[in-house]
Amino acid sequence: MQSIVAKDLTKQFGDFTAVNHINFSVEKGEIFGFLGANGAGKTTAIKMMSGLLLPTSGDAIVGGYSIRTDSKQIKRHIGYMSQRFSLYNDLTIFENMQLFGTVYGIPAKELKDRIHQSLSKLKMDDQANSLVASIPLGWKQKLAFATAILHRPEIVFLDEPTSGVDPIVRREFWKLIYQAAASGITIFVTTHYMDEAEYCHRISIMAEGSLKLIGTPSELKQQMGVDTIDDVFVKFVKR
Amino acid sequence: MRVILMLIKKEFLQVFRSPLLLSILIVAPMVQFILFPFTADYEIKVLDIAFIDNDNSTLSHNLINEFSASKHFRSKGIIDSKSYADKLMKADKIDFLVEIPLDFEKHLICQDGTTIAITANAINTVKAGIGCGYVQTVIGDYLKEISENTGLTTLSNTAQLFTTNIYWYNEQMNYRNLIVPGILVILVTLIGAYVTALNLVREKEIGTIEQINVTPIKKWQFLLGKMIPFWILGMAEFILGLILMKIIFGINVQGSIPALLCITAIYLLVMLGLGFFISAVSENQLQAMFIVFFLFIVFVLLSGLFTPTEGMPEWAEKINYLNPMSFYMEVIKKMVLKGCQWADLKYQTIVLSVMAVILNSAAMLSYKDSSK
Numbered sequence: 001m002q003s004i005v006a007k008d009l010t011k012q013f014g015d016f017t018a019v020n021h022i023n024f025s026v027e028k029g030e031i032f033g034f035l036g037a038n039g040a041g042k043t044t045a046i047k048m049m050s051g052l053l054l055p056t057s058g059d060a061i062v063g064g065y066s067i068r069t070d071s072k073q074i075k076r077h078i079g080y081m082s083q084r085f086s087l088y089n090d091l092t093i094f095e096n097m098q099l100f101g102t103v104y105g106i107p108a109k110e111l112k113d114r115i116h117q118s119l120s121k122l123k124m125d126d127q128a129n130s131l132v133a134s135i136p137l138g139w140k141q142k143l144a145f146a147t148a149i150l151h152r153p154e155i156v157f158l159d160e161p162t163s164g165v166d167p168i169v170r171r172e173f174w175k176l177i178y179q180a181a182a183s184g185i186t187i188f189v190t191t192h193y194m195d196e197a198e199y200c201h202r203i204s205i206m207a208e209g210s211l212k213l214i215g216t217p218s219e220l221k222q223q224m225g226v227d228t229i230d231d232v233f234v235k236f237v238k239r
Numbered sequence: 240m241r242v243i244l245m246l247i248k249k250e251f252l253q254v255f256r257s258p259l260l261l262s263i264l265i266v267a268p269m270v271q272f273i274l275f276p277f278t279a280d281y282e283i284k285v286l287d288i289a290f291i292d293n294d295n296s297t298l299s300h301n302l303i304n305e306f307s308a309s310k311h312f313r314s315k316g317i318i319d320s321k322s323y324a325d326k327l328m329k330a331d332k333i334d335f336l337v338e339i340p341l342d343f344e345k346h347l348i349c350q351d352g353t354t355i356a357i358t359a360n361a362i363n364t365v366k367a368g369i370g371c372g373y374v375q376t377v378i379g380d381y382l383k384e385i386s387e388n389t390g391l392t393t394l395s396n397t398a399q400l401f402t403t404n405i406y407w408y409n410e411q412m413n414y415r416n417l418i419v420p421g422i423l424v425i426l427v428t429l430i431g432a433y434v435t436a437l438n439l440v441r442e443k444e445i446g447t448i449e450q451i452n453v454t455p456i457k458k459w460q461f462l463l464g465k466m467i468p469f470w471i472l473g474m475a476e477f478i479l480g481l482i483l484m485k486i487i488f489g490i491n492v493q494g495s496i497p498a499l500l501c502i503t504a505i506y507l508l509v510m511l512g513l514g515f516f517i518s519a520v521s522e523n524q525l526q527a528m529f530i531v532f533f534l535f536i537v538f539v540l541l542s543g544l545f546t547p548t549e550g551m552p553e554w555a556e557k558i559n560y561l562n563p564m565s566f567y568m569e570v571i572k573k574m575v576l577k578g579c580q581w582a583d584l585k586y587q588t589i590v591l592s593v594m595a596v597i598l599n600s601a602a603m604l605s606y607k608d609s610s611k
Contacts, residue, residue, distance in 0.1 A: 050453050075455045086450040090256045091249065102245040103454045131256075 008058035033200030079148035079156035104151035138169030194230035246464025296344035431510025439518035493578030512598030
């Protein structure tokens, strides 16, 4: 079953084409890595697929709904974690999760249970009542991820979730991603860390608004005749 | 419903965790009430006055003594030359110069008329105008006194037409009675427009609004979740203002308090709508602040707080039809000082309601939860 199908998805801002006729599909439960240099159009593509931005032409079917006509429905079925940390710093961890959980219509009692479950998974039970402003960045990112999947979405979009985070927390973060994928959530993730790209089931590389390469990490390495995804990326960008 | 309640809870939690905002909400009205009415006062306490006495007679001396005895004037003495008087006035040493002509006494006794020259330093026109009134009063009282003492009846007839003034609704002509209710208006306006505009733009700036926008929250839910808390805060602020007004200045609301609260509630909706509209079209807090500040100054100047609206040119009066503050200012003055009731303020209530609907619709339409 396919979670995302993009068909000629295009976005223009005036004369500038940020995303140029991209086509791809993502399977349910897949971890799909979305790579590309800064300004390649990754964030624009994610914003379109999560219903924040309307495409200029083309369409994408996300969780069975068209982003052109059903963006309201899509919002119920996805989670989103933006490039910027965007939980409320002046609310506690519990209050943040309660706010977003309520917004997705999770019944109060169940919401409480789910928050405690996910906090204990993060080993943050004892911090439920501390202000988000007071916890370190790495923890904030894990928290934002936990909040984004609290309502058990079909797909979660992660826009550079690990930028600025130390290697240990990054590894922990990817453990969480694997757990989520194992429970059936499709993961659509952008990153600049090529070691992370190796963890993905499939990756794609974007440049100048177009999708240039797509395949499993080993396929791409073979195709380019190199040993690491890092080399794939460098070779590709230099070309 | 659960979503809106949650949003309201979130907003209150944030307000009460922000010590700065909270102290602004509580301290601002107190400072304004304590400071403002005493600074914005048209009653002039002491005017510096000098005299040129060309007559040097008993009657001219007596006149000068009258000024010295008045609590409004501080005599800087009798000076000899006009040029020295000019110098004093240029140096801001005196506000008024009274020049008594030669043969002042003789003309008074003969009752054939004479002229006293009053020169005022009109850098501050208000001060000059009011001061001239004081000078004339002193001279008038003096002439009346002479006529009573000497029996020169025609003197008082020709020189003075005595008037008695009764000021309705503000018997002591106390400027504070006007300015204090005006401060209430300013308070409500600031909470309504300023605090809400900044609050919403701040969410844009730090990016939390993006997180809200990817959720199924509907536009109207989000705006209501913002509106209700600030509406409650605004009403609380207004009631705090009414209490301070009573405690500090002893001003009681003469009209119907329920009606006053109702109209204030509507006015707050106007200002909330304006604040949201501004935040929807601004990119950051700085822009929002400039827009609100600009509108605020225009609103206040046109509102009739400092100068009567009747004295404005016709075009300014027409602009005032778009100024919600001028309608509300009228309501406040009439309610607090004059004791008007609902029925007297129907027109203002309707206008404010229409404005509330228009501005909030504009805010709804311009707030984007997804962009094109």
